[in-house]
Amino acid sequence: MTGIEQCLLVPEPVASSAMQTADGDALAATTQLLSRDETVEFGEDVLGEEVGAVLEGRVDIVAAHEHYVLSEGEAILIPPNEPRRYTCVSDRCVLYRVTVRTAADQEPRP
Template sequence: MNSQAEVTTGGIAQCTNVAAGERWRDPRAASQTLRTEGALLTTEFAVFAPHEVRDEAADARGEEVVAILEGEFDVDAAGEHYRLVAGEAILIPPREPRRFTCLGAKGVLYRAGTSV
């Protein structure tokens, strides 16, 4: 299978047809995101630099599941605050603001959600 993935540092990469097991992370990059978007579903792997914070407005996303793959995060969503570590996940309702703060040296999130 041919990959059409593009990785960007500090931004968002659009991709389709990423082969299973393909390495997409640049070990020199502190912060990067790999996102696939369809008509109804968006998935994303996000690598956070130490103490990096990412905010999203209330209307930016639909309902989504966020799983912590590596590290520890403070997650503020839907008026609530959570501290999550690797292996934990959260369901965020649609059209709610969200903030992710990496608390350690590095963090990796997996996000899957409905398109708004």
């Protein structure tokens, strides 16, 4: 081993709107807990492809000018530079998102 930490455990959020993020040079991963009718939305300025997966509940998704309702265990692949909106349509939702960083999105970190 090189001594470089390769993995980071992201615990499940415990409170409404709680969010846990693991942010790296190539990917940003987020686990977010939502209550019914809570929405997270991103404009078309979001760089990079995104995978969104429903870990719990049902989520209404509008992305790339298309509409989907996904249930626990289902996922979606969203192309880069497309707006996206996730809305929880059950009592509780856990949403997992991984966004690929593009070269233009990568800035040197302190």
